[in-house]
Amino acid sequence: MGRFEGELLVRAEKVAGLYPDPRSAIIPLCHLAQEQDGYVTEEAIAHIAELVGATGAEVQGTASFYDMFKFEPVGExxxxxxxxxxxxxxxxxxxxxxxxxxxxxxxxxxxxxxxxxxxxxxxxxxxxxxxxxxxxxxxxxxxxxxxxxxxxxxxxxGELDGQIPKHGTLGRVLRDAPPLIPVEEIDAERARQDGEREARAASREV
Amino acid sequence: MRIVGARLEHADSHTLERFLATGGNNALRKALLEMTPEAVAAEVLTANLLGRGGAGFEAGRKWGMLRKAKRRYLVVNGDESEPATFKDHLLVERDPHQLVEGATIAAYAIGASLAVIYLRGEFALGLERVQEAINDAYRIGALGRDIFGSGFSVDIVLQPGAGAYICGEETALLESLEGNRGFPRIKPPYFPAVIGLYGDPTIVNNVETVSNLPWIVENGGEAFKSLGSGRSTGTRLFALSGQVNRPGVYEVEMTKITFRDLIFGEEFGQGLAPSRSLTAFIPGGASSPWFFPEHLDLPLGQDEVAKAGSMLGSGSVIVMDDSSCPVRSAWRIARFFARESCGQCTPCREGGTWIDRIMERIERGNGREEDLDLLLDLCDNISPGVVWPPAQTTICVLGPSIPPAISAAISRFRDDFLLHIKEGRCPHA
The missing domain is CATH 3.40.30.10 (Glutaredoxin)
Incomplete structure (x- = not known):
């Protein structure tokens, strides 16, 4: 309960690595905390803060803005x-x-x-x-x-069990893709291609 | 004529197999292998594709405003929460691959370093379908490194929202995406194209807007522009709901049919319940000024509706018949905005709350005659003059979205208000 454990910890670390700024993972990680515990516990808030490099107050401040996040136990x-x-x-x-x-x-x-x-x-x-x-x-x-x-x-x-997972589980399809390409690499490659195109255009004009 | 909804006739429209069997990724290949990013952007500019999120700003012009910094982002706005708007919900569940293809084309055209699809958190099935489509795209080489051998690389990340209407406002969405409360940013800068995600230039486009891109790339901007008329080009998804026999999402060529066709037409809404008559309809989502029977023959076009004093907004048409209480309808709309106010600006936070309370007391039979002037005074404090388009005293347009429903209801249904007050109850209850 609370801190991410086992498979969920692996998923949480992956999610935190998906963004140029890990703080962007705060909302997805709060969803993950709800998937684990049904609501966002104080321990989860502290753990999310560690994972994204924020304070607990910052995570709490964000999470409390959104209707989908619960801070006390709710029904199944x-x-x-x-x-x-x-x-x-x-x-x-x-x-x-x-x-x-x-x-x-x-x-x-x-x-x-x-x-x-x-x-x-x-x-x-x-x-x-x-x-x-x-x-x-x-x-x-x-x-x-x-x-x-x-x-x-x-x-x-229990007739709807297959259709409706327990509260907190949102998308059941996980990201299945190679690691993200560093944005710096994409930026450099784009600059190179843009330069090439401009050079070609310039040589046509001449 | 179907563009974004073309695939929806198939029950399995959300699968990769159906997508590929119906021309999926042809446009992406064409864009990446045969066109420069500038050429793609030029087609979109020619198409005059108006943003389908609500504001109706030309997507091509928005792209043109992108500051050419080294780092840029594409964000697809799928936080659909305007009351009575449910077209993006349909698109993300039923044709997620088209969305991913469109987003990849947009990312190429603007030279995005990373693309994010921000989906409303409540769209659980949509989140699954879009993630599946993203996973599929990576698997078949349509996303990630060196897409289709073109030398172009980009990643798409799917981001869930968490239940906040205001995050549909593009700067609030960016705040949310940065891990913050969904507070709209102070303007200027007016456009995320100048300063957006993480302070870098960012293009924010709606799901339906992006879903139009594959067709435009395949058929050309001129072909798109030849549909519709004036500034309203192409087709659009109209979400019809309320007291109409056949509510649903209908894709129609812009300006070619009227509200009467949409509400009463055999292939669309099929009219009202027996012996009911139309009292009012809302043409573009809960924040747009109300229309009445005399507006039924207006065509579904951006400028036509604007000229008549309202907006096509998110393309959501809400129908009210004579069994409904206009006071109750206006109250429910005001209550929504009051609840969803982010609380930054006093006129919206306080004004919305008080309008909600006063409308509730009238609807419950405890109103006073002077409440009508009080309501209009509150409206005037939120949006001076209560004119259309609304004047603004707030950071974003959420607050100014409250007065249209209230002022429309009071000016058109004043007798109804007075009856509530005189009889001490809702005459429609």
Missing amino acids: YVIGVCTNISCMLRGGYGLLEAASSTLGVPPGETTPDGMFTLEEVECVAHCDKAPAVQINYRYFGPVDSEGFAELVGQLRS
């Missing part, structure tokens, strides 16, 4: 019901109420068994399927109150 499934304009016009608020009564918790809270956290969310760009629901950032819609209860049932029975 974070369920977002969109109530923004396009979903509202098609029953988003009614669905949020139904979701709340199905789960027995108001928006913003987690069920006592730790299975579900319910959130009211802003537009999730699924507006043609309004009202839309996201579960651990996997999209469903249009969803009505019966459909919502059914989804919850499927989550409880």
Whole structure:
């Protein structure tokens, strides 16, 4: 818990090496911390700071700006019901109420068994399927109150396990590519090619 | 006519096999092996490709403003979060290879040292699909060192956002990409093309904009420009949502159909529910001024919509019928901006919050008649004169995006507001 360990530590070090400035890895690494622990722990913040050469306060300052990062345990499934304009016009608020009564918790809270956290969310760009629901950032819609209860049932029975990983896991496809080309090398090569082209153009003019 | 959406008719449009079987990477080969970077940029300038993110700035001109420093970056903006906008969501999930091809072409044209695709964090499937497309591209020699033996090399890194509407604003996006809070930068400098990522010149282009590049390279800027009319060239993805029978993303040639066609046409929205009538629609995302039935015959063109007092923005059309409450709709839009304000500027942070609260109290039946003037006064403090295009008292345009919905609702549906206040409840509830 907390600090990256094992396979995740290897991944974290790779991510930190992807940018000309390692601080660019702060957000991806916070996602990785959530993948490990479900939320961004204080230990993870300290570890991320070490990996990118920032202070813990700087990492915390960045992370706390973003809605997707949680700083205390949340449910195994974070369920977002969109109530923004396009979903509202098609029953988003009614669905949020139904979701709340199905789960027995108001928006913003987690069920006592730790299975579900319910959130009211802003537009999730699924507006043609309004009202839309996201579960651990996997999209469903249009969803009505019966459909919502059914989804919850499927989550409880494990039927959707393959489709929806536990909270915190975003993209399951990892970068599979050769090491990055140093930007200095690309800059030098471009300067050389630009020079060649200019010389060719100049010799044509003569 | 389909350009960016051409491949979407195939169920497997996201796979490398389908991509390659439908002309994938032909444009990239052509650009890298037969054209100079300047020639590619010239075609894009000729095409008059307007940015598809919201501001509608010519992509070719933006490229032309790039400061020719030794280190430059390309950043693709896929932080799509404008309410009712869901076209990039479709593109990244359904044609990620086209995006990667377009980004590589753009990187070549501007001489990028590194390219980053910044995707909205909530797009979990999109992140998987784009990463897969990037991995595929490396595997087949379309990315990385010496692409297709052309001598051109570039890497693409995929960066997830983490839930912040403001990061769609290009300078906030760069801050976020540098590992900071998503605070828009103070202007000037107005363009990241002068000072962008890590202080170096940077081109920031939207996903749909970049996805148009392969077609433009293959068919030429003139062919693109021959579609549409005036400044509005090519095709565009329109995201139709709200109270319409067939919401969805429709690619249409610009200026060739009207809002009436889009909302009511058989091949598009197919009209409203039985016995409902249209009260208002929003032509370009939640921040654009509202349109009404008398605007239905305007063509879907950048300048045509601007001349009528609104904007085509992100190409998102939101339909409201007479069962909906205009007060509630305007309130929900204001609430969104209030919640998403980054908090740097007082007019946006405080003004947005107060408008949200006052609109809520009217909608819930606790409003007062003087609230209408109070709302307009607040709007005037955020964006002096409440004119279009909006005047700005803030670092970015998030704050000035609040007044259009409020002022449109009050001026058009004043009686509705007064009824809420008089009856002490929402008459539509």
